[in-house]
Amino acid sequence: MSMNFYEQYDERLNGEERALVARADDFCSGGFSQAVLDAFNRGEAFEKSWIDTWAREGFLGLQTRKDHGGLGASYLCKLRVAQVMAEHSFAAAFAINNLQGSVTRLSKTGTDVQIGHLLERMRSGEVLGAPAMSEPEAGSDLGALTTTARRTSGGWIINGTKSWVTNGTIVGCVTLLARVAEGAGEGEIASFLTPLDGDHGLAREEILVPGGRSFRLGKLTFTDYFVPDWCLFNAPGEAFKTSMGSINAARVHVAAMCVASLRAALAETARHGVTRRSFGQPLNGHQGWRWEVAEVALRLEAANALVFRAAAVIEKNGPAVTLAAQAKKFAVDTSIWGIDQCIRAMGAIGATTLHRLSMLYAETRMAAFGDGTSEMLLDRIGKNLAKDYGAKDL
Amino acid sequence: MSMNFYEQYDERLNGEERALVARADDFCSGGFSQAVLDAFNRGEAFEKSWIDTWAREGFLGLQTRKDHGGLGASYLCKLRVAQVMAEHSFAAAFAINNLQGSVTRLSKTGTDVQIGHLLERMRSGEVLGAPAMSEPEAGSDLGALTTTARRTSGGWIINGTKSWVTNGTIVGCVTLLARVAEGAGEGEIASFLTPLDGDHGLAREEILVPGGRSFRLGKLTFTDYFVPDWCLFNAPGEAFKTSMGSINAARVHVAAMCVASLRAALAETARHGVTRRSFGQPLNGHQGWRWEVAEVALRLEAANALVFRAAAVIEKNGPAVTLAAQAKKFAVDTSIWGIDQCIRAMGAIGATTLHRLSMLYAETRMAAFGDGTSEMLLDRIGKNLAKDYGAKDL
Amino acid sequence: MSMNFYEQYDERLNGEERALVARADDFCSGGFSQAVLDAFNRGEAFEKSWIDTWAREGFLGLQTRKDHGGLGASYLCKLRVAQVMAEHSFAAAFAINNLQGSVTRLSKTGTDVQIGHLLERMRSGEVLGAPAMSEPEAGSDLGALTTTARRTSGGWIINGTKSWVTNGTIVGCVTLLARVAEGAGEGEIASFLTPLDGDHGLAREEILVPGGRSFRLGKLTFTDYFVPDWCLFNAPGEAFKTSMGSINAARVHVAAMCVASLRAALAETARHGVTRRSFGQPLNGHQGWRWEVAEVALRLEAANALVFRAAAVIEKNGPAVTLAAQAKKFAVDTSIWGIDQCIRAMGAIGATTLHRLSMLYAETRMAAFGDGTSEMLLDRIGKNLAKDYGAKDL
């Protein structure tokens, strides 16, 4: 009997949550699965209509409070739903769960006015949301953020450019970080719910990543763009801290999806290994082949165990900074390496449009850049080495 | 606040077990720690008297049933005790816990006569035990085993050579696998408790491994060696299956010790990183240095998470063949690689007798060979890939 | 002063050959460079017209004998020309040089009739050629080849399917391996120059590899397809040996192109490292960044040195089987790994259509499959270990 790969997670879900995971699985295993692959093979993003369907199923409100019309699911449940989708497409899982995150944050910390204006429209998929943090010249260095928000009558005037916005080509509202001051580089950072339906002052451009179109990465340039008073989301000085507060959960979330994408690639390879023959026997009959793929399997298990370990600490609000950084770094590295190994083990056929591996590979590669690059994570871990590991009394 | 590295394990121990771990820690952190290092630096095994002291503390009966005078501790408790020692010396932890395993097996499956003859003497350290499975020409391939046991009046006549016996230079009794038949390569395999106090027919030789003297590896050659009837431990046809039955637990046990040795090496390196200076700043102030050691830390956490995952399945008697093989392969690889990285990060001083890292490194390297070589483990995992990972419905 | 990366090669070229390399460089650095990148970014193969231009420049006849109208260049010169193009696109370099190879083989070993029919048309680019060896179910295992050639009046009747044909969507003539016998799996292997202008019996299909469209991989299915008598290229029993005879040169050739693609990626990264800033300094100012990219540089140099070593042995007709396999395996691995590292070091911007790295990466990945997969090469090297390295007297 084979192991249940996600057993650790599922043991912690309640019955309602397990049903949600099962429902998500039905959705993803249906027409969606082939549709995202076909779109990738055409060099396009998957059709936006899948987001509408997903929203109609209620999944954009997965973690939204039940009294706000959401499903009220836990963090681990969210991870499992994301994993279920990531087995079919990492980019779709990443992008669609990103939408869900915006709804959740609004439900949890929005003002009544903000919730009244936007929550139902976002939960239903009418208005799609995204955080907008990175800037072209600042990359992941939020300290170098130059977008400004200037006080004006009844609201604020935004100037600046946001880059690498997930779903940037279709979102209707971004949560935007800006310095509340005249000059670039000065003033404290606030965040604004920024509806993108203004009359003028907004330019939108797709950032083209071959193989990564389903992220719908966008660049948004704001020129004297007006947002009304009610849109202030985090007061000046609060926004940076708040966005850091959720970063550990986000990192482990990405790590969990990476693990799922690799598991899917491995499953495809393992099946291929018994059906495809070479030199007179199934691929799996060649010892060298077995060893190569076995190494993928064991590192996958290590990544999964680490992701779950970090997720369990996050769930208990434990000290997760180091573990979350480690889980993301290791899961991303392992997935990218592992899917690549799977493609090689499949032979050239594994690289063609007949299989999902090229897609999973191209998509997970982008995971190394978001929510802390691998380099930033190493530095974060490295700075705490003595504190985390050096204690004499451990 | 730093993370508690062994938190996952300790959460599952009861109060009595936690006290045992603490007591083991006191022992290992005392004079024992420097003594094993000094012996290594002299190119010798640690003094046998430490085994006597450990036995007097009752630890050779750690898992022995309480009604047999043992401490009745759980598998996870055994792991933690072994880890506590492996932070000071992998070889000592491996060798001493090997002795404990022989007592446990006797307590669990020995006949009343066997228990009467041997249990108390083994638990007290008077007679030290070891399994004797490998043979010079067969390596890990038990199917090629050639030692024979021939029926004679009142007992059996043993002929053959056993190699790689842990503590082989000091044990007083080995559990020996032999074919019950005239000819080599024929007959079913039985096992015999084999007291080594016979008058003649036994030659004992140390297998010299530079840096690995504390394993006290021995080669035992039996020539018409007599063992009495009561010594039959596993009946013909049962011995192979029985020794396979405990192999998963043994593999995870080795993996757990590897993880602990690496943790100790990392702790030493992390402390060195804040005290040792180069080019005008502490080592930890150099970004490249931080990244290198951070990578060790994160792979260590992945190994630890995987080891615990496998241990938890073993504790529940779940299907652990694949997970145990994966945990051992990954933990061994990670520890060897990681301790090496630590030595390099320390600089040349890290390779000298002033630090424990050279010892931990030389010792953990031997972990790749016992209880299934890395190659055998890969093959084991590889053969089950389709079953473990290929199911469509996962 | 910087090193001349290709110095080793260039020292061995004569003046005429150096001029050819320079001319190829002019061509590739011109409009061609952006055109292949744009095509990749659109998910298409580069325009076929570039092949026509290249042919008009005479380069399809690079190694063709001068008395056949060719340029008569040496093997090392061919490598350098291929490298010059591979700095802009690995796939284009691979595919275009593949065309050149067909012309060269015809010039060297064709009959007068074959040369009369085809040489000038192939050299001029009017009829493009390719070898057709692999089959869908046989992969790289030529022993399992099932295509048949049956004797008929005035020629042969071909039945079978050839897969992974480079330029398969545009070639006008393939050199096809087939068994000269009735039944599949029987008979000796011959090769046939097979013009693809027959009336019927040919189906052509593109094999879709995302990111690899410029290889124009094709599948050709022959159903009772007629080829005339003059088309027999290698007599039955000769074809396999002949195709093996050139495999070492082909492997080193691929390795040389991989090295050049990585060098181009490294050049782009090195420049980016001094212009792009993060956290207050150029990327190159971060020690961790420097170490990561420096490791790429040094492995690139190792790959280049090994490729040149193998090329030098081939040029002298020395024993190159092992060295050629090693050079390909190492250069392919190093390039794929290295370009990936470069993309990561560039940051997310390195993965976009603004840079050439995503293209070079997607293209070089395919190099692992052709001319001996990495697995086949390891096996080839592995079988000769004792002969190549085990001699006592070495």
Place this chain on the structure above:
Amino acid sequence: MSMNFYEQYDERLNGEERALVARADDFCSGGFSQAVLDAFNRGEAFEKSWIDTWAREGFLGLQTRKDHGGLGASYLCKLRVAQVMAEHSFAAAFAINNLQGSVTRLSKTGTDVQIGHLLERMRSGEVLGAPAMSEPEAGSDLGALTTTARRTSGGWIINGTKSWVTNGTIVGCVTLLARVAEGAGEGEIASFLTPLDGDHGLAREEILVPGGRSFRLGKLTFTDYFVPDWCLFNAPGEAFKTSMGSINAARVHVAAMCVASLRAALAETARHGVTRRSFGQPLNGHQGWRWEVAEVALRLEAANALVFRAAAVIEKNGPAVTLAAQAKKFAVDTSIWGIDQCIRAMGAIGATTLHRLSMLYAETRMAAFGDGTSEMLLDRIGKNLAKDYGAKDL
């Protein structure tokens, strides 16, 4: 027919030099080979008498000018002689060639007085020499050097501690770097031939590295130690530059020995692979085993090709800073990794005193620290990336 691994080097030697290499080979393959292994297995340095024998053969004067009584061999010849010895012991090769280097430097740049005092005694092995550069707190950071040389009547007074001196327990004369000033950290750096036969003011201590005793690493502490006037070797301000001038050659030299040690380990493994059987066939009959060892072979060839490439540039006085750093980093990494792989491929027997692999492994590991640690080399390469690889016109 097998390849000649050292062919590239040997092609460049003249007949006289080839005879020297052959003579060195005779010496090393004789009793010396087993003697160094036996000493290692006892945890000791090889007997000093082997140095005397080697000196009597004239090899301490290998590169010494012929008119000074030396053999006048070239740099490549020195490399080959060192490789011949490194196939038997890396540490012995490193340490003995270090002695030779001191004689060579004296022959090339010493004053007549210095040559008169010391050359013949050093060439004959009566007085052994070594550079003394590193200090306990400064490591490889020469800028932090604190040893001082104070002018006194008829000479200089030395104060300070030199660490990591090769052959430090037996040398009779060190070339010592010191600041010519009163205070630590001030003054320009000079070097002094420092005979260690002074009456007082010298304390000598062995630095104990398990497995590395044959380096005879020593720590020398000078307290008001007097050296006469004639001992000034490099004038203040010249010593640092001079020691940097030979560093590239030294790095490639170490790299060449690493390559040779790995080649010897691979040879032993390749032979073992055909004689040792497991699971019913020779080790080499297992595909996984073949692939693992084949990967070692191919990286060995890459390292060798890179070392030779760097050596060829040094021989021509070309720009070798980057190439030498790359060759050392890659050869050291490859050898350590590769010998480890060989030990694993041999099975546990490969780790015992019956084979030379444990010794070669323990010894080559120390190569990572001398003549520029791997980290310093990466930084050196990293700082020049744009200059070496970024040029548009390359």
